[in-house]
Amino acid sequence: MSAAAQFSAILRKDLTRELRTREVLVSVFLFVMLSLVIFHYAFASEGNDLTFFTGGMLWVTFLFGALLGLNRSFAQEKDEGCLDGLLLCPVDRVTIFLAKTAANLLLLLAIQVVAVPVFTLFFVERSYLGDLPLLVLVVLLADLGICALGTLLATISMNSRARDLLLPVLFLPLIVPLLIAATSATTAVFAGDTGLGDLTVRLVFLAAFDAVFLVAAYGTYDFAIGE
Amino acid sequence: MEASQARLESAASSAAGGRRLLGAPALFVYAGAALAAGLLLAFWYAPIDASSMGFSQKIFFYHVPIAWAALVAFSVAFVAGILYLRSSDLRYDRLGLVGVRLGLLFSLLVMGTGMIWGKAAWGAWWAWEPRLTTFLIACLLYAGYFVLRSMVDEEARRATYAAVFAIIAFVDVPITFFATRFLPEGLHPVVLRAGDAGMEGSMLLSLLVSVLGMTLLLAGLIRLEYAAERLRDEIADLKDRLGEVGR
Amino acid sequence: MADPDQGHSRPEIEVEGLRKTFGRREVLRGVSFQLERGGFLAVFGPNGAGKTTILRVLATLLSPGSGSVRVAGHDVREDPMPVRRAVGLISHSPLLYPDLTAYENLRFYADMYGVEDREARIDELLDRLELSHRRYDVVRAFSRGMRQRLAIARAVLHRPKVLLLDEPHEGLDPRAVDILDGLLAEIRADHTFVMVTHHIGKGLELASRVMIVDAGRVAYEHAAGVDAAAFSAVYREHVQEGSAL
Structure with missing residues (x-):
């Protein structure tokens, strides 16, 4: 019973479930589209150059969209009492974390x-x-950070009284640095300002952020998913 | 009913908890002395800042020590979080709670003094300057710590989650500070710059005395708050036991 | 499939001085008992006595507050993985994903436990529990009894040596009770069981030992062999607060 087999079993189970119900995909996609329409009416009037705002618009949308999905990622386990079934299995808790992170990332x-x-x-x-x-x-580097940190915090908030309220309160301030870097890097690409210096710093920063929180989650996940 | 007898005895012994409060005042006396000395030094010994800031730069001698104390308090919570996860000893949870609470209080003071200084130096109450922004985000971050605690009912689980969050939050603060520099350049007055011997000796001495005072003040507050939390837990415990005896 | 390093002398379950507190509430106040391999322990007691907590500690879902707990020769705190491999749990909730089919649920758990003859084992269990015709239906569409049957398949899928049953007869239709009892009788000989139940008749019929838990302590423990009427009297004698039978 290798960790890899368990990882793919959990991932497969989550994706099968999502593809059958399409709960998260449909609602998050609609949310994202609606945000774009609202951004148009909020910012774009005749002849306004939005280039400088594009990175921010894109990431605010994805961040809140991801938040919706993260809230759901443990809801099924918790609501149907399946978490016990998962925890009964002889599986390293970190494998659960990685599989859940991967599922959120793919969505x-x-x-x-x-x-x-x-x-x-x-x-x-x-x-x-x-x-x-x-x-x-x-996008890949930013998504990885969002999903890793988000999965860790969703695990914690799953066991609280009002999980859908708690997750944003914990998640958003922690993700601010990643948001800043992803925003400015994305704007730079959209604006054609891809001189390597600044962009490289941001990419390295995003990778470092991912690494730091993957390590932090590795060290604390046993406690987060706890008893 | 010897069990209830034992409970009453343990209730009496917890009055000793009150006596533990007495350690804190001594620290407050030292802190007061150091802070007063720092004040005197700042105003009568350290020179008026030669740059454009002039007299308003005096707030530096409080602003920086408070920021220092806030970071120390958060690091206390960070270490307490690690110790709690290793031991499951609720005393560390209490220490972590006190650390975050005082860290948050001092962070608010950092922003307050920072805004006063900002108004004097740049003519605006708020500027998106990296250090100030970092403290703002830290405040939001650590405010979430209390929301987390209030939403988890079971004590051991609450302590575990709080410890995990205090660890992650502490890791996040320097990362945030780094990220805020991706914004257009800051306005923060640079009094102490790395690599340049910089500050005049008299300024440095005044600053260090204030930092010492603020650290002592923090230590005293941690002790006081810790003892108060302890008593609060004991009261809740006694109430539970009274309820049980009554049944 | 017994571990070679494990002699027959050692009890399959050893609980010594188990205490557990939730916050300030002490749920278990020093529980000790042993169960030999192949034994069947029926645990009775009023609601809130700590019966389910004991089962959850044995299943590694809760950590023991203090005291030592060994299942299948392994300490649940120090060495939980082999315990998890050795244990199957049938609890109140079926621990099944309602949006997955019966087959997908079993396949998921088989992969998690590394069951080698996965397909054959799933076929065998679905057949045994009379669910083959619903193999590709999502569990959401199942009746309570069918879910419980599938939950039994899930619990024994990895051939656990120790089965923990938390009121397994609750909410079952008569047909499912028959199937469950038949299955239990069939595997009775080479498995060790701990069953929490309110059902005195069922408990006494299956058990080799009986235990009454009250207010977080073992109030009574005895080899089985009493009849239901006598046991009811014992129960009333040992449980002061309201009769939950």
């Missing part, structure tokens, strides 16, 4: 694959095809 990516092109169509004037790998890198 977020699935939404972004559609949402980023739509966002580009709506708000980005420059064609950034040449810098697409850079954008993909920024």
Whole structure:
């Protein structure tokens, strides 16, 4: 019973469930689309150049969208009492963390694959095809941090009295640094300001953020999922 | 009913908990002395700042020690969190709670003094300056600590989650400070700069005396608050036991 | 499939001075008992006596506050993984994912436990529990009795040596009770059981030992072999507060 087999069993179970109910995918996708429409009416009037705001708009949307999904990721385990079933299994708790993080990451990516092109169509004037790998890198690094930290905190808030209220209160202030870096890096790509210096610093920062919180989660997850 | 007898005895012994409060006042006396000395030094010994800030720079001698104390308090909570997770000893949970509470209080004071200084130096109450912004985010972060505690009923679980969160939050603060520098350049007055011997000796001495005073004040407050939390727990415990005896 | 290092002399379950507090509430106040391999312990007691807490500690879902607890020769605190492999739990809630099919649920748990003959084992259990015809239906559409049957399949899937049963007859239709009793009788010989129940008749019929827990302590423990009427009298004698039978 290797950790890899258990990892894929949990991931497979979560994805099967999500693909059957489409609870998270549909509602988060609609939320993301509606946010973009609202941004248009909030910021874009005739001839306004939104380029400087694009990174912020994109990440605020994804952050809150991810929050919706994170809240659900343990809801099923908790509501149906399945968490006990999972904890009864001879599985390293960190494997549960990694599988849940991966499931959240895949869902977020699935939404972004559609949402980023739509966002580009709506708000980005420059064609950034040449810098697409850079954008993909920024998105992947930022998503990993969002999902790792979010999964850890969702585990904690799952056992509280009002989990959907608690998660944003804990999660948002902690994710601020990642949001700042992802925002400015994304804006730089959209604006064509991809001189390597600043962007590299941000990419390294995002990678470091991911690493720090993966390690922190590794050290504390046993306690977070606890008894 | 010897059990209830034993309970009453333990109730009497907890009055000794009250006596433990007496350690704190001594620390407050030392803290007061050091802070008063720092005040005198700041105003009559340290020179008026030569740059444009002039006299308003005097607040530096409080602003910086308070910020120092806030970070010390958060690090106390961080260490207490690690110790709690290793031992499951509720005393560390109490220490962590006190650390975060005082850290939050001092952070609010940092922002207050920072805003006063900002108004004098730049003519605006608020500027998105990296250090000030970091403290704002830290306040929001650690405020979440109390929301977390209030939403978990079971004591051991609450303590565990609080410890995990205090650890993660403490790790996040320096990362936040780093990230805030991605914003356009800051306005923070640089009095002490790395690599440059910088501050005049008289300024440094005044600052260090104030830092010492503020640290002592923090130590006294931690002790006082810790004892108060202890008594609060004991009261809750006694109430429970009274209820049980009554049944 | 017994561990070679484990002699027959050692009890399968050893609980010594187990205490557990939730916050300020002391739920278990020094529980000690032993159960030999192949034994069947029925645990009775009023609601809130700590019966379920004992089961959850044995299952490693709760850590023992103090005292020592060994299951299948392993300490639950120091060495939980082998305990988890050795234990199957049937609890109030079926521990099944309602949006997955019966097969998907069993497959998930089989993978988590590393069951080698996965497909054959799932077929065998679905057949045994008369659920083969609902194999590809989502559990949400199952009746309470069918869910409970599938929960039994889930609990024995990895061939645990120790079965922990928390009021397993609760909410079962007569057919499911028959199936459960039949299955228990079949595996009775080579498994060790701890069953928490309110059902005095069922408990006495299956058990080799009986135990009454009251207010976090073992109030009575004895080899089985009493009849229901006599046991009811014993129960009333040992449990002061309201009769939950």
